[in-house]
Amino acid sequence: MSFSEYLPTQLQIQYQRLDTPFLMVDKPIMLHNLSRLRDQIEVLGAQLRPHFKTVRALEAMAHLLPSKDAPITVSTVKEAEALVDAGYLNIVYAVGISEGKLPRIAALNAKGAQVRVLLDTVEQAEFMSLYSSEHQCTIAALIEVDCDGHRGGIEPDDPQLIAIASILHRGAARFDGVLAHAGESYLCFDPVALAKAAQNEVAMTVKAATLLRAAEIPCEIVSIGSTPTAHSYQDLTGITEVRAGVYGFFDLVMAGIGVCQLDDIAASVVATVIGHNKQKGWLFIDAGWMALSGDRGTAGQPKDCGYGLVTKSTGELLEGMQVIGVNQEHGIIAAVEDELLDFSQFPVGSRLHILPNHACATASMHQHYHVFDTQDETYEIWNRIQGW
Amino acid sequence: MSFSEYLPTQLQIQYQRLDTPFLMVDKPIMLHNLSRLRDQIEVLGAQLRPHFKTVRALEAMAHLLPSKDAPITVSTVKEAEALVDAGYLNIVYAVGISEGKLPRIAALNAKGAQVRVLLDTVEQAEFMSLYSSEHQCTIAALIEVDCDGHRGGIEPDDPQLIAIASILHRGAARFDGVLAHAGESYLCFDPVALAKAAQNEVAMTVKAATLLRAAEIPCEIVSIGSTPTAHSYQDLTGITEVRAGVYGFFDLVMAGIGVCQLDDIAASVVATVIGHNKQKGWLFIDAGWMALSGDRGTAGQPKDCGYGLVTKSTGELLEGMQVIGVNQEHGIIAAVEDELLDFSQFPVGSRLHILPNHACATASMHQHYHVFDTQDETYEIWNRIQGW
Structure with a gap:
């Protein structure tokens, strides 16, 4: 975060005019994150199918996808409806269908979209x-493959895989392929473990596709992905597409896993200091779980970041400071690791930025994102699509 | 929750028509909760100043307050703006002012409202x-009193109390009174501890008011409250008003503290079973942290309810079942306490209701509440005020 240090005057005025708390997006950092992964995946011969669930703002779509017919993933039908209305047609709804x-x-398909659903029974x-x-319509489905025992899906060599694909392939619906998500990769904390998780995700999913084809069932789509593995593939032979969601914003969980640096985090919550408790060594800010989310995703990581790390409004990390507690509209910042908090540096009214543990969760608490581009000197409001 | 068991046909059709996940409010239960506390506080001679932060829907206001000039509390200026536009004028913004x-x-005050702010420095x-x-306007403030070392505020006998009140009283702003919140009462799990926390909150806040008056500073408002203590007062002598928020919806945290029963919980998330993992004993539902919130408020209580307890759509509690994990749009339900999960009872497509750990957090994830009144046979949509 090297944000407001270099803020041109016009953007500085805009930044000051916004009431806290608000979600700020540093657009050049986000665009860099987006193109980095796209390049990596395309060099390996697969397509990127970004997951819309993190950003959920139509204003971001021109940056997420190279064209309107490029593939995208959603976590709710509501997202799919908004995307189809905006002309984005190639969609996977990647939550088990009911x-x-x-x-x-x-x-949506009747409007000309191709919305594929996911199932495993x-x-x-x-x-x-x-x-x-x-209903004389052909809905296409992908079967979820369980590559690492994380959540749902079918193991590649489970006979159910062929049985389910056969029902789809022979019946009025359509079978289009397999999809896996290496959810266990969130527990990897070094490049070796990440590479292994990525290889395993590729191997298990290709195995499922191979078994299906051996049973004479075509398997057009072989889809894998999670932000940790997506940054760790060496070889995507047999894979048609890769999904990832949080890589545009990044967050402390991803920094803890090692797939980004703190400087790559494009989203932060801007908050105001609203009080001091000098006896306890606490700063109060006007961002609680309503603005930050209550996500504690770093709690299980080697470095627990509390409810978020703290930077100055210049972007400089305040070493040793964390949000240690949240109520609905209050956050408590304290110095951990035996540092002493110098209250004179943080008077009531001063602004701090909070780096999120989990950008998907933090972004979900905001109707609007305030998007600053220090290079183009532009400010935009992005509107989050809400609900289901 | 004895909800859809008795659902009249018209409401049953409406309930089935709604796509999951959605937040359902059982209106008769909510109205009972609201009137119970109001009666209790008024019998003790104080006014109730409900906290709008939990519900945040104007459609609820006629139930929260007896009249438009009755007092209400807010946690954001956005709530105050919506209330003033709707004609509710007597507001305390109970987060430290910046x-x-x-x-x-x-x-807002220029529009005829009386919005009081909170401070402690x-x-x-x-x-x-x-x-x-x-600006030739008189903004009135309350001083936050620290009654139990929970968060912010000034201890009653700290000389700062008089110093701050004097600045307000003598200057162009106005000092209207003191406000305390017994945040530590959330750690009480029996009636004796609750009564003690309630008595302490009263005593400490009355002490602050007494010291101010002794210094010849009028102290019109003496405001206390938290949902646990609000249900535990025996004597409110010296207190002018009581604040509480979550008592309308109630939740598992409040049930754990003992101020409500599970049957008093008026808000639940309706979800659909979207998959099974029989090896692991897991049911998947289409409600993850986006619909439930990631709140783990019962984690520190004697009975940890995971991410929520589960009832049938008839309202019957499924003993031993809990939401044990959440992703963005997936929840995982399992049987805890050595029970075995009978998958045949929960086919894909069946609906379950999830009782929230923390209703404020769960409600905050929803733009709309679906409010069913089985007595009046009415269905309403309430719209949550969002943002800051």
């Missing part, structure tokens, strides 16, 4: 086929 | 006086 959501998916394949047949 | 927020407060009293003088 029957009640099929009418909305079918309505025979029941889901059956209601997909029945719905497609009864 | 100078940057004074123009918005002054604008000499600096704040000084910029309040200066602002009031320079």
